[in-house]
Amino acid sequence: MNRFARRCVSYLMCLGLVVTLTVFSFSSVSSFPIYSQKIIPLPTEIRGVWLTNVASGVLFVPWGINRAINQLSSLNFNTIYPVVWNRGHTFYKSAVAEMTTGSDTQPFLNFMHGGQDVLTKIVTLAKKKDLRVIPWFEYGFMTPHYSQLARRYPDWLTIGQEGIKSIQDAPPEEIDNSLVSKLAWLNPLHPQVQEFIRGLILEVVRDYDVDGIQIDDHFGMPVQFGYDRFTIELYQQEHQGKSPPIDPFNSEWMRWRADKITDFMAELYQAVKAVKPKIKISLSPNYQAFAYKYYLQDWENWIKKGLVNELILQVYRNDKSSFIAQLEQPSVKLAQSLIPVEIGISTGTVRNPVKMAQVREQVQAVRDRNFNGISFFYWESLWGYIVPESPQQRRKAFFEMFNARTVRQFKPKKL
Numbered sequence: 001m002n003r004f005a006r007r008c009v010s011y012l013m014c015l016g017l018v019v020t021l022t023v024f025s026f027s028s029v030s031s032f033p034i035y036s037q038k039i040i041p042l043p044t045e046i047r048g049v050w051l052t053n054v055a056s057g058v059l060f061v062p063w064g065i066n067r068a069i070n071q072l073s074s075l076n077f078n079t080i081y082p083v084v085w086n087r088g089h090t091f092y093k094s095a096v097a098e099m100t101t102g103s104d105t106q107p108f109l110n111f112m113h114g115g116q117d118v119l120t121k122i123v124t125l126a127k128k129k130d131l132r133v134i135p136w137f138e139y140g141f142m143t144p145h146y147s148q149l150a151r152r153y154p155d156w157l158t159i160g161q162e163g164i165k166s167i168q169d170a171p172p173e174e175i176d177n178s179l180v181s182k183l184a185w186l187n188p189l190h191p192q193v194q195e196f197i198r199g200l201i202l203e204v205v206r207d208y209d210v211d212g213i214q215i216d217d218h219f220g221m222p223v224q225f226g227y228d229r230f231t232i233e234l235y236q237q238e239h240q241g242k243s244p245p246i247d248p249f250n251s252e253w254m255r256w257r258a259d260k261i262t263d264f265m266a267e268l269y270q271a272v273k274a275v276k277p278k279i280k281i282s283l284s285p286n287y288q289a290f291a292y293k294y295y296l297q298d299w300e301n302w303i304k305k306g307l308v309n310e311l312i313l314q315v316y317r318n319d320k321s322s323f324i325a326q327l328e329q330p331s332v333k334l335a336q337s338l339i340p341v342e343i344g345i346s347t348g349t350v351r352n353p354v355k356m357a358q359v360r361e362q363v364q365a366v367r368d369r370n371f372n373g374i375s376f377f378y379w380e381s382l383w384g385y386i387v388p389e390s391p392q393q394r395r396k397a398f399f400e401m402f403n404a405r406t407v408r409q410f411k412p413k414k415l
Helices: 003-015 017-029 064-074 095-101 107-112 118-128 148-152 191-207 229-237 251-275 288-295 299-304 320-327 330-338 356-368 391-401
Strands: 038-042 046-051 079-082 142-144 183-186 212-216 280-284 310-314 341-346 373-377 404-406
Touching (some): 079 118, 095 148, 142 148, 191 212, 251 288, 251 299, 299 330, 310 330, 320 356, 341 356, 356 373, 356 391
Parallel strands (some): 046 373, 280 310, 310 341, 341 373
16 A cells, blocks of 8 residues: 555544444434425525534545535535645645645545545535535635645744744643644735735626635734734835834734735735626634734724625524624624625534524524524534434434525615
């Protein structure tokens, strides 16, 4: 067995439980009874789900994508957000990635699908079921330290003071986010980084029949970063030789970096619209105060500037009052008056799915406040695996929530 084959086997063993549960879930729901569907379409409600490769085997099981799309369609979902950028790899055939990193797609994904372009497959299958496809650049500016991207272009990385290179190295009281521990960050202010990220996004927009592209909370810069040589010199050029403040939370220093990221967002928006004017720019951030304070992502300003066409606010909370409080933030109400706004709801993890009673309660809270829809994080935990409910019970609950198809027309609601 050659080295690559051994690595593939090892990776599959690491997926272990996830792949096993995926197979179990698919087989368990195959005999799920088909309920009669209402034939009168409802006014538009976006019903989405994220398809990721993290703790999920759906993209790697050869028949998993087909089955997932059929199941979602049968339950009247209408939008999928498949990952296309994660851990330094693309999940489609990318000439930009190959030229930059030496690999045109995630190796294990490529191996499992026999070299077939997975995004082409997703788009083809989804369009037949009238599902919107909005590829999701999940990792944004994050990349593992061991990735070819980080190794080949160390000057593209931003760092904190005294060489802090990852969130894990930062003081725990500053920021606590295990999702980005042990990860390097590409510098969103660096022109070559901007060219690379823009190239990936434009490649997807140009080469695939997608309805939009999505960036999320990782499309920014951790507040303690920005002390790399490039950023310091840029700051000095614009501040009469003065170096950035030692305090990463200094208000002027935060605003300067955030505005630079906003400038890149404006350039990206224009570039995408120049290729396909009608394509959607979707954003899935944390709430505004957190996004700005810890990741310099001033998405409220992006919306005011007309740089976002669809907002999906991540509200992954179990407490009902806390969940509702996030829906009623002024920044959310402002966004609601300008563009379609959906709410991201957590269905748990592969090992610990959220109970359907909570999911139903949160969906109702979103509907009561006239949002444009819901998206669930993430596919693997939608149906559950026996605990706390069986896949059949969970699928029935989703069918009851989405018991009629929607009109394929997505417009902002006017308050």
